[in-house]
Amino acid sequence: MCGTCGCADPANEVSMTNPETGVKTILNAALGHGENQSHDHEHDHHHEGDDKPHMHGPKGEIIPLEAAILGKNDKIAAQNRGWFEGRDVTALNIVSSPGSGKTTLLETTIKMLKGEIDLTVIEGDQMTANDADRIREAGAKAIQINTGAGCHLEADMVASAAKAIDPKPGSLLMIENVGNLVCPAMFDLGEKMKVAVISTTEGEDKPTKYPHMFRAVEMVIINKMDLAAHVDFDEAACRANIAEVNPNAEIYCVSAKTGDGMEAWCARLRELAIKP
Amino acid sequence: MHELGLARSIAGIAEENAKGRALKEVRVAIGPLACVERGALEFCWDLVTESTGIAGVELGFLDAEGDTFVVRELEFMEEA
Numbered sequence: 026m027c028g029t030c031g032c033a034d035p036a037n038e039v040s041m042t043n044p045e046t047g048v049k050t051i052l053n054a055a056l057g058h059g060e061n062q063s064h065d066h067e068h069d070h071h072h073e074g075d076d077k078p079h080m081h082g083p084k085g086e087i088i089p090l091e092a093a094i095l096g097k098n099d100k101i102a103a104q105n106r107g108w109f110e111g112r113d114v115t116a117l118n119i120v121s122s123p124g125s126g127k128t129t130l131l132e133t134t135i136k137m138l139k140g141e142i143d144l145t146v147i148e149g150d151q152m153t154a155n156d157a158d159r160i161r162e163a164g165a166k167a168i169q170i171n172t173g174a175g176c177h178l179e180a181d182m183v184a185s186a187a188k189a190i191d192p193k194p195g196s197l198l199m200i201e202n203v204g205n206l207v208c209p210a211m212f213d214l215g216e217k218m219k220v221a222v223i224s225t226t227e228g229e230d231k232p233t234k235y236p237h238m239f240r241a242v243e244m245v246i247i248n249k250m251d252l253a254a255h256v257d258f259d260e261a262a263c264r265a266n267i268a269e270v271n272p273n274a275e276i277y278c279v280s281a282k283t284g285d286g287m288e289a290w291c292a293r294l295r296e297l298a299i300k301p
Numbered sequence: 302m303h304e305l306g307l308a309r310s311i312a313g314i315a316e317e318n319a320k321g322r323a324l325k326e327v328r329v330a331i332g333p334l335a336c337v338e339r340g341a342l343e344f345c346w347d348l349v350t351e352s353t354g355i356a357g358v359e360l361g362f363l364d365a366e367g368d369t370f371v372v373r374e375l376e377f378m379e380e381a
Contacts (some may be wrong), residue, residue, distance in 0.1 A: 085325070085379040092314045092372040094307055094329065176303060208303040211336050237336045 098212055101180035105187065105215025113194040113299040116187075118216035120238060122231070123204030125224040126248040128156045130281040131199055132163040137284075137291045139164060142298045143196035147186045149178040149203045156201065166190055177208040180215055195301035197294060206235040217297070218242070224249040225258035229266055236270040244275045246290065251280040304338060307370075308345035314372045316355055323378040324358045330365035330373040337370060 093099060109116045121127050128148075135144050146167040148156040157169035168186045170178060183200060192198045200216060202209045219242040223231045226249055232239040239245065245267050253260065260278065267274050277293070279286035315327045331337050339362055346360040363373055 085377060087374050087376045088318070089374055090314070090318060090372045092318070094310045094314065094370050094372060096314075097310065207336070211303065237334065240334070 095211065095213075098180045101184055102213035102215040105180055105184050108184075108187065109198065109215060109217070112192065113301050114192045114196055114198050115297050115299055116198040116200060116214070116216045117297075118200045118202060118209070118214050118219045119222060120202045120206065120209045120219055120242065121204060121222035121224075122206050122227065125204070125222045125227060126281050127201050127204070127222050128159055130222060130246065130248060130279070131160060131165075131201065133281045133284060133287055134199075134291060134294065135160070135163045135165045137287060138197075138294065142295065143193045145190050145192045145196060145198050147178075147183060147190065147198065147200045149182075149201060151175070151203065172203055176203060176205050177212050178202050178214060179212050183214045195299055197298055206231070206238045210238040210241045218244065220244040220246060222246045222248055223263075225253045226256050229259050229263040232263070232266040232270050239267060239270045239274070242271065242274060244277065244293075245271075247276065247278045248281055250278050250285060251283050304341040305345045305349070307337065308342055308349045311342075311346070311360070311372055312349050312353065312355060315358065315375060316353070318372075318375060319355070319377070324355055324375060325378045326359040326361045326376040327355075327372060328361040328363050328374040328376070330363040330369050330371050332365045332367045332369035334368040335365075335370040336368075 105116075119127050119131075131144075131146055135146075138144055144165045146157070146160045146165055148154075148160065148167055148169040150156060150169065150171060151173060152171050154169040154171075157167040160167035168190045170182050170186055172178065172182070178200065187198065190198070200214055202214075206221075221239060221242040221244070223245065225247065232245070247260070247263060252258070264276060267276060275293070277286060277290045279290055281287065311327060311329060315324060329342075331339065343360055350356050350358060361376075365371075365373075
């Protein structure tokens, strides 16, 4: 095993656990180097600190770069942020697993804020324009981005969609990301904040299963509270799990379907919207 | 599988900064909170560099803090 390329790193291990027997099987052989297979690199890995100063001349030279790999996305996201601020638009990046009720939450929100705050929606899905149609029927302007095989929205997609939808000053721009609790955590879209939606039917432990995402958000909405009793949802346990990975997250318990708890969420949105 | 897109970005940064010189290894620094899986990135690296100007260039990993995710160093081939 090699300690430098990550194949020996337990944090990067892909494993299968049988909950009945407790037996854990390592599955990362296909992508990594396999178990018990020592592999010699033909080159030395250089670690921070152990080879400074560099003893290389013009031959075999090493140049330091510090180039951000997501730099291109981050740059466009920063442009988006300026674009939103310049137009007094508050953009929220809404993330969740598929089926937690993001679109229903937006439909109810649009109806409750109608006549008060203008709301526009960028819908991200791999395929179909179903969600954008639903938003339009609820009474707001919407644009659908289909990412095809892509698992998340990127800043350049939002830049194009935002220009096309042309949100009004003082409005809220809701960016409904592709249903996925993994990749969207990495990609800044230029939003003011990320909001995670989880639903009671998903269980209480989503935040601890997907800590990267729940660490990246500022608000968590627990949706489908009307079903909580039917699925033995433990709200206190869910709140504790959120607090474990993100103690500062604001939490709203709602039922987008019945409207319960939606007033507190809408009141928060009224605060976030910029008064023109 | 966002590692595919990340591998493409790394390849782009490497090619751009190598300015035509022969590369030996590209080293990226990845923090534990970066949400990047090294095995998947390594797998994608071979796919995206295949039949490009940087085919055969190694991808190396350096430990880093927090959510660091940068191309930290480029190592060039020794010039004869």
